[in-house]
Amino acid sequence: MISQDYLDCMQNESRLHSPEAEHALIGAMIHQSALIDDVKLEVGDFYQPDCAELFELLLALKSKGRQIDVVTLSDARPNLADGSSTLAVAAHIAHNTPSVANFAEYARIVKQRSVARRVIAAAHIMTERLKDGEPLDEVLAQGQQAWVSLEAEGVDSRKRYRFIGEILPEAIDGVDRRFNREAVLGFDTGLPSLDKFIPGICPGHMVVIAGAPGSGKTTLGLGIAERVALVAKSTSLVFSLEMTDVELTNRSLASVGSVQLKHITEGHSMADSDWPGLTSAVGRLNGAPLIFCDDASLTMRDIRQICRTVKREHGLGSVTLDYIGLINGEGKSASRYEQVTDISKSIKRLAKELGVPVMVLAQLNRGPANRANKRPTKSDLRDSGQIEADADVVVLVHRDSESEEGQSGVTELIVDKNRHGETGFCRVQHQGAYHRFAELVGYQPSSEEVEIGRTFAGRHRTKGAQHDSF
Structure with missing residues (x-):
């Protein structure tokens, strides 16, 4: 049984339908049939039965290439469904059309x-x-699908594109503000050697951080997320489908406080010298706009909803997903390859929709293990090649555990795809005890030396830690 509130709402003409706009829109199309191709409406969008029927008739005549006026409409269908004369109704509407020039505005009102x-x-x-x-x-899952569809349809199509002349002032203003150091292109990573390739983790970009298990991809992703929250003071949302929020918090305490993660995890091994660092880290992290979500059952629909809620209630600077291979697919009948392909596309759309960078952690396949130098490439991304295609930046975390330098924590960060900058690699120091990366100062081998696997020569030292500037 339909509720009275529902009926009352549907009868509110001023908000739910506009007979004037519908008649004016039909009249404009009768006067200029070329406008029929420009209107993005369906018959069901019209509330007035005569307008819906005339619109259906206009579409039919247009598809057959026939000339359109009140006479041809009447010839095609002499009477409307209610028995009224098509000629009389169409002539009345056409005669009372205020202005063909306002066609787009009539269409907007009807659609909304x-x-x-x-x-x-x-x-x-x-x-x-x-x-x-x-x-x-x-019910909520199906309802959310309906809301997303309706939200997209309710957007004014005029706002979906701009002429370059409208965009230029915004672009030049951005250049001027960055030149005067009033704004930056995006968030830095905290590793100057990596920032040389990536001038900023930019809004709308999908940044893939990939590596083998234990290579440090989570360390790098979480480190950048911490930096967004602690240095840029912008809300940083981290989804972890692999670790709990307490485990993530322990890692943040270790990296920010320079306290060994082992000591924090065990508790009993905390030394007197550890407590000042831990206290300092608590002071810095408490109240920081760093948000963790450790729900392992998440789908992209859930992630999108949480992101929108956080943005609406707290603002949003960046999103980190750890990792894409653990995100549940929504098409149960689809293969995992197809699911990850859809997930990757959804992540790219999400980054643009939210206007924030989305950092996506990913696994590599076994390809690098079968190569002499063990170095991965972006084609080694596991599950779907769509991840590589959608990414704006791909950073591969590589540490050769069989080499002397790898065993000492020397790690290559390989920028293998960069839509807005150069590709290349840098070497950093993985400080596993503190769950962070630091700059590496010392001998840098040539690319040829890296390719042939030449032993890393010379001594190295680290220069600070990634979070020293926090």
Whole structure:
């Protein structure tokens, strides 16, 4: 049974439909049939039955290449469904059309009122389903799909594109502000040698950080996320489908406080010299805009919803996903390859939608293990080649555990894809005890030496830690 509130809402003409806009839109298309191709509406978007029927008739005549005016409309269908004369109705509408020039505005009003009616209808359906005892999770999941679709349809199409002349002032203003050090391109990584390749972790970009298990990809991803929160003072949202939020917090305490993670995890091994560092880290992290989500059952729909909530309530600077291979697919019948392909595309869309960088951690396949130098390439990304295609930047974390330098923590960060900068590699020091990377100062081998696996010559020292500037 339909509720009275629902009926009352549907009868509110001023908000849910506009007879004037619908008639003016039909009249404009009768006057200029070329406009029919420009309107992005369906028959169901019209509330007035005569307008819906005339629009259907206009589409039919246009598709057949026939000339359109009130006479040809009447010839194709002499009477409308209610028995009224097509000629009389069409002539009345055409005669009373205020202006063909305002066609786009009429279409916008009709579309937005249509979406508003469908929002109310969708909410009513969800209400009735819940009253019938259907599971809340199922109703919410289907409802969310409907909201996303309706939200996209309700956006004014005029706002979806801009002429370059409209964009230039914004672009030049950005150049001027960066020149005067009033703004930066994006978030830095805290590793100057890596920042030479990546001038900024930029809004809207999908940054893939990949490596073999234990290589340090989580260390790098979490380190950048911490820096966004502690240095840029911007909300940093981290999804971990592999570790708990307490484990992530322990790693942040270790890296920020320069306290060995082993001591923090064990507790009993904490030395007197560790407590000042731990206290300092607590002081810096407490109240920091760093958010952890450790729900291992997340799908991309869940992640999108959480991101939107955080952005609305706290603002949002960056998102980190650890890692893509653990995100649950939504198509149960699809293969894992197809699922990850869809997930990757969704992540790229999410970055643009939110206007923030999304850092995606990923695993590598076994390809590097079969090569002499063990160095990975972006084609070694596991599960789907779509990840490589969607990424704006791909950073490969590589440490050769069989070499002397690898055993001492020397790690290559290979920028193997960079849409907005150079590719190349740098070497940094992995300080595993503190769960962080630091700059490496010393001999830098040539690319030829790296290719032939020449022994890393010379002594090295680290210069500070990634979070020394926190």
